[in-house]
Amino acid sequence: MTSPAPVTPSTPSASAAPLAVRAFRLVGSFACMGLGVNVFLCVARGSWSDAAALAPFAVFLPLLALSIWVCRQDFVHSFTSPQGRATLLVIVQGGLGLLVLCFALYILGYRFRAKADFTSSQMFSLSEETKLVLAGLKDLDRPIEIFYLQGLDSADPKERDAADRERARVTALLREYQAHADALKPGRLVFESYNLNENSLELNALSKRIHDATQFLGGLEEATVFLWGERIKIVRKQELNPVVIHEKAVGRPFQSERVFTDTIRELLAVNPKAVYFSTGHGERDVQSCAQFRGLLKQQTYAEKEWKSGEAVPSDAAMVIVLGPRDAFSEKDAAALRAYLVGGGRLLLFFDPLLDKIQGLPREGCGLDAVLNAYGLQPRQDVLTRRFIPDVLGGRPIPRDEVVAYPRKESDSVLLETLKFEGQHLVTTLTCAVQISAAAGEGVRPQVVLETPPYIRGKQLFWADPIAAKSESNEPGPNSLPGPVPVAAASEGSAGSRIVAVAGSNVAVDQYFMNYDGNRTFLLAAARWLAGEDELVTQIQPKSPDVRVAKISPEQSKILMVLLVLGLPVAVFFAGMIVWAMRRT
């Protein structure tokens, strides 16, 4: 009777395995990978419907079964031997350690974060304007509190993702505000983010504070609430998001920094600068410029009235003359001159002389002498252009919209944002303002906005009193040919500043609201006149510069040959040479 031969456990050894087995192992590796991914995706998505989309992975399924069978001894041996068991213990300990480590990292990463921005456009850094505003926080007796209130998540994954990205950007930006403020003086700016769907004591207390301040609690989803003591400002979602038309975002991608910084300035404005609107000279109704006035108010300027016959008040940060229909009296002009000589600031909108159009002035504004002293020469004629169809009479149409661009040669700070944004102004019923030769000593006048010389080929722009009155369609001897200057700025030696704009429609709601350039220019002008030079250049929306290379299809082919084939082959041959040299 023969006893059965003892069974000796096979020792795994890849080198001893036949080539076919090793090949199976290799293929099995890929099959295992594919199946693992497929199963993982299906489980994670809670649906097996997408399994078919990953079918190429599953083609290896039969091979997988075979290779697992071949490799089973290797795998089992790795974890069942005494060494394997010790290893397994390390893995379990390590897994737990990894969880703890990740959680610690999460806490550290959010609480003690510092960053360095290496982009050329400083995309992830606060603008100088914001830093200036935040620097002012260190003198506050109580902190500014900012709360970002997240709303309900959408059921649509795409919408949810978009909302998540928006939240991440807003949160990151506000954390940057907090970090910068903390670096100057800790605790002067507090930022917290709350989910409105959660019912926490802190959120309830915040809701009560908002309700006490505004008597209203609606529309707070995705809103940012700024609190400083009893004062409150709320920035709602629509003010941050770009305009969306047909599911495509248009306009600036992200302008929250400008909104947030303006909101903080507005919140802290205790002693706002006074802006005086002149009255008594047939000026435009200020109600027609509600948006412009709102912008001034947002910039913490206090609107006041300078009545005809009175001296300009001493607290005036600037005087705004908004399209007078009647000429300034000698007394008022003298008062304005005296104010300017003392370092005053003037924003003058004057309109063309067109007696045929109701509401326009029939005489000059009476400030020519005042402006001439600062190198500015207003022309109260009308800016127009050649009318194309002669069949309609061929007359100039003063009501045509006029486009004004920043003057290329000008280095005025007023134009920096306009130029950066590529914006222009649009208005109507415009005249011209020229640089006068009779400027006083130390006065620096310059044209800042002008029309293009032509529009659509040969349609000439010109400013002409004769054309306006005679309805001629040809420039006369006194015509000012294009490019016609429509806005000029001047700076006197005593710190006086003037911005003269030829046409008050630029500030009227209809044009102010619809054209970004109007807003940008008038905001820059207001800040420059108020002496806030450092704030004239507005905060730019952060977006990456687009750099496009010039590469022809032939050059692409050359790149393909050199980089896709040449370089790898060269490296491979280098390896072969080294290997051959070592063998010999």
Added chain:
Amino acid sequence: MRNFVALTRRELLSVFVSPLGYGTAAVFLFIFGLIFVSQFAATKLVEVHTLIDPMGYLLPLLLSPILTMRLLAEERRQGTLEMLLTAPVRNIEVVLSKFAGAWLFYACMLALTLIHLFAMRFHYEGEVDWGRFAVGYLGMLLIAGLFLSFGLFVSSLFEQPMLAALTSFVASLSLLMVNFVLNVPAFLQEGVGKDVFRFTLPFTHYRNFLAGLVDTGDLAYFGLITAFFLFLTTKVLEARRNQ
């Protein structure tokens, strides 16, 4: 330190004189070049994303198992690991030198892709955002370091290099696929769970580098996770030495 330098030099030499090293580099450059040229020809954008966006995690994912599979598994299979462990060197020196060798080799391969960057620069007349590219390359190095440390750890667990590569590859790929799954389980979709989940993914941190942003949180993430796997590898070697 002297041991570490000597061992690292030995590791680097073993890669640079082996056909496997050059073959890996050739494959790396082929994939890199193919993706780069196709993207650059299509978009013409002189951007970080054109050069290293997809390669940042695809290439370490594909190549780190190949680079690390033999580091410890092969030594263990051939029996040379016991010799190494009985030599007067510390476990941490062994692990760090093997990691440094693989990482430096990867850095050398990455350095060759500067040719691609200069090719892109050659076709652009303006100023390139060099800072952003530099930070992008730093991100590639860090994410590669993480994958390599994980591969080294897996290599320490197995005797068969192929098994080590397979496990490392599947685990890394699963991590990559998680990144693309929109519908992750509900408890990971909200609150702290979501934040923690996203924070644990290496690609979340890698994207900051692509954007040109060096964040201490991201540096800590890559540094600590890499160090953690190296520590685990050391513990595995210690267990083997004790056995």
